[in-house]
Amino acid sequence: MSNPVSLEDVPFNRFHRLLALRSSGGSFVDGYVLSIIGIAMPFLVPAMNINSFWESLIAVSALVGIFLGGFVGGSLTDRFGRRAMYFVGPILFTVCSVLQLWVDSGPGLFILRLLIGIGIGFEYPVATAFLVEFLPKKARGPRLASLSIYFFAGAAAAYMCGQALIEAGGAEGWRYALASTALVSGLLLLIRKGTPESPRWLISKGRTVQAERIIRQIYGQGFGLRNLPEHPKPAKLSVRSLLHAGYGRRMFFVTTFWTCSVIPVFAVYAFAPKVLDALHLDAQWSAYGSMIITLMFVVGCFVATWLVNAMGRRSLLINSLLWSGLALLLLGSFSEQSSWLTVALFAAYAFFIGGAQVLQFIYPNEIFPTEIRAVAVGLGTSVSRIGAVVGTYLVPMSIQSIGIGHTLYFAAGITFVGLVVSWLMAPETRGVELCKASSLAPQTGPARQPSASPLHKAT
Numbered sequence: 095m096s097n098p099v100s101l102e103d104v105p106f107n108r109f110h111r112l113l114a115l116r117s118s119g120g121s122f123v124d125g126y127v128l129s130i131i132g133i134a135m136p137f138l139v140p141a142m143n144i145n146s147f148w149e150s151l152i153a154v155s156a157l158v159g160i161f162l163g164g165f166v167g168g169s170l171t172d173r174f175g176r177r178a179m180y181f182v183g184p185i186l187f188t189v190c191s192v193l194q195l196w197v198d199s200g201p202g203l204f205i206l207r208l209l210i211g212i213g214i215g216f217e218y219p220v221a222t223a224f225l226v227e228f229l230p231k232k233a234r235g236p237r238l239a240s241l242s243i244y245f246f247a248g249a250a251a252a253y254m255c256g257q258a259l260i261e262a263g264g265a266e267g268w269r270y271a272l273a274s275t276a277l278v279s280g281l282l283l284l285i286r287k288g289t290p291e292s293p294r295w296l297i298s299k300g301r302t303v304q305a306e307r308i309i310r311q312i313y314g315q316g317f318g319l320r321n322l323p324e325h326p327k328p329a330k331l332s333v334r335s336l337l338h339a340g341y342g343r344r345m346f347f348v349t350t351f352w353t354c355s356v357i358p359v360f361a362v363y364a365f366a367p368k369v370l371d372a373l374h375l376d377a378q379w380s381a382y383g384s385m386i387i388t389l390m391f392v393v394g395c396f397v398a399t400w401l402v403n404a405m406g407r408r409s410l411l412i413n414s415l416l417w418s419g420l421a422l423l424l425l426g427s428f429s430e431q432s433s434w435l436t437v438a439l440f441a442a443y444a445f446f447i448g449g450a451q452v453l454q455f456i457y458p459n460e461i462f463p464t465e466i467r468a469v470a471v472g473l474g475t476s477v478s479r480i481g482a483v484v485g486t487y488l489v490p491m492s493i494q495s496i497g498i499g500h501t502l503y504f505a506a507g508i509t510f511v512g513l514v515v516s517w518l519m520a521p522e523t524r525g526v527e528l529c530k531a532s533s534l535a536p537q538t539g540p541a542r543q544p545s546a547s548p549l550h551k552a553t
Contacts, residue, residue, distance in 0.1 A: 101313065101321045102231045102527050109312050113228055114237050116180075116289060117221035119282040121241040123187055124214045125248025127275050128156055131207065133256035137268035138203070148200030154483055155204050159211015160218075161479040167216030168472020171223060172465060177291040179220040179468075184286065186213030187279035194272040210275075218455075218475045219468035226459040226467070227294040231525060232403065238459060239399035239452035246392045248278075293322060294528075298464040323527045340534040341462065345470060347519040348458045351411065352478040354512025355450035357485035358422065358443075358505040359391075390441040394448025407453060407460075408522045414449025415516060419509035421446060426502035450512070454478070460523040463532040 131152070139149055171179040190206045190213075197203045222238060229237055255274055260267035290312065293305035297319070306319050313321070401410055421443035428435060454474070462470040492501040523531040 099317075099321060100323055100527070101309070101317065102323060104230055104313065106230060106233045110229055110233065110237075113224060113289070114240075116282075116286045117225050118241060118244040119285055120183060120217040120221045121244040122248035122251070123184070123275065123279050123282055124217060125245035125250075126252040126278055127187060127191075127210055127214065127248075129249040129252035130256050130271055130275060131156070133253060133260065134268040134271045137260060138272075141265065141268065142197075142199060142203070144200040144203075148204060151204050152200065152207055155207035156211035156214065157479050157483050159208045159213075160215040161211075161476045161483075162208075163212035163215020164218060164472040164475030164479065165215075165469070166212075166472070168219035168469035168475075171216075171220045171468035171472070172295075175291055175295055176220055176224050176227070176468070177289055179216060180224065180286055180289055181283065183213040183217040183220075184279045184283045186210060186216075188276045188283065191273050191275035191279065195269050197269075215472070215475060219471035222455050222459050222471055223295075223468045224289070224292060226528065227292045227464065231527060234460070234528075235402040235407070235456055235524065236399050238455045239395070239402050241455050242395040242448075242452045243392065243399065246388075246395065251278075292464075293319075294464045297322070323529050341466070341470075343519065344461050345473065347515060348461075348470065348474045349477040350515045351415070351450065351457075351512045351520070352454050352474050353481040354508050354515070355415065355418075355447060355454070356478045357481045357508050358418075359447060359451070360482040360485050386437055387440050387444045390444035391448070391451075394445040395452055396448075397445070398448040398452045401449070402452060402456065403524060406522050406524045407456060408516075408520045410449040411453050411457075411516050411520050412513065414446055414453075415509055415513035418443050418446040418450070419506050419513060422502050422506035422509060426499045426506060457520075457523075460526075460528065460531045461521060463529070467532070 135149070135153070138144070144152070167179060167182070186209055190209045193206055194203070197206060222241070225237055226234055256271040259271040259274055263270040290308045291304070293308050296302070296305035296308070302319060305322075309317050309319065309322065398410060398414070405413075421439050425436065425439045425443070428439070455471075458471045458474050459467060492504065496504075521531075
């Protein structure tokens with residue numbers, strides 16, 4: 095007996111929970127991998143006698159790898175399928191992490207970290223595409239948003255485990271800290287075993303029989319292609335579709351808001367103690383301030399995950415960029431004021447930017463069709479990492495040359511550029527079926543109505 099229920103309206107079930115765990119595990123490993131090098135760096139540099147040139151390259155190697163892996167991984171994911179690419183990242187993490195036990199030079203470590211970054215670049219498009227193509231529409235936003243929380247959880251775990259391994263391992267402790275990623279990524283490989291291919295991707299390639307079989311295996315014999323709101327014929331779309339017509343406009347929106355929200359975050363997160371020191375905070379305030387800022391990044395992502403359905407995507411993004419930009423602007427204006435005000439404004443920035451952070455995974459997955467979804471996420475990842483590298487590189491020089499106040503004004507200006515672009519271009523995709531949200535045709539229905547917020551009446 096057939097079931098008339100759309101697969102986007104079925105209750106969140108055991109398969110969805112397992113898939114969310116499989117994809118969230120990738121974000122956890124990403125946070126762990128990117129953070130563990132910061133803990134090991136002070137010990138590995140003298141141990142291997144690495145000069146400042148290779149130290150700098152090693153510091154940015156993973157970001158460069160993410161840039162390369164994001165675009166290539168997205169393109170391969172759309173071409174060869176989600177399932178095949180789902181294992182590339184964990185394999186690279188595991189192999190390269192183990193090899194760090196024997197690395198003996200700066201160039202060698204740079205290559206291993208670059209490959210690990212490429213693995214992270216693969217993770218973003220494939221893991222998010224898998225989630226969005228299987229999840230019911232009510233769970234789509236919160237589950238994609240939660241990936242940012244798992245990233246910070248992985249970063250926190252890296253700090254705790256890394257420090258413990260360095261203390262226990264003596265002179266070679268930093269090697270064990272770097273190699274510890276293999277345990278986490280190895281577990282992720284086991285968890286992902288048995289993941290089926292995405293029916294939406296199979297349909298986009300004309301493989302409807304396989305898609306029907308997978309739907310029945312997951313949801314039961316009463317379900318089939320008729321329950322999946324997806325166009326039955328493959329659309330004539332390619333990577334070039336990201337650069338012209340309506341999808342070119344959407345790609346501009348995604349890459350702009352993503353980059354504008356990432357640059358200040360990387361600068362603040364990477365140089366929090368240096369920035370706080372430039373704001374004349376003493377050592378105690380600087381240490382506590384760094385911890386509070388990190389905590390508020392996590393809290394902001396938690397709150398944004400809860401609000402993404404209640405407030406809506408567009409309203410959440412606009413409010414996030416507005417209030418976080420204002421916090422940076424006030425920081426620049428009151429850079430000579432009291433310590434508590436400085437920490438409070440930084441904490442406010444970290445909290446409010448959570449909305450833009452979680453939407454980095456949601457928007458590109460919802461507003462691009464199956465045929466180019468992963469490559470859109472990959473391109474957004476790559477372009478935003480260019481901004482992250484540039485921002486991270488320029489912050490120390492900017493503080494030294496133009497001062498902390500003007501540096502913060504510049505960061506606020508970048509955030510406001512993202513705000514203006516989002517105000518003009520951000521669509522509302524809450525409660526919209528995936529095929530409609532990714533279509534260039536005008537949307538109709540209740541989901542198009544803006545949610546209540548301080549700004550939405552003006553938008």
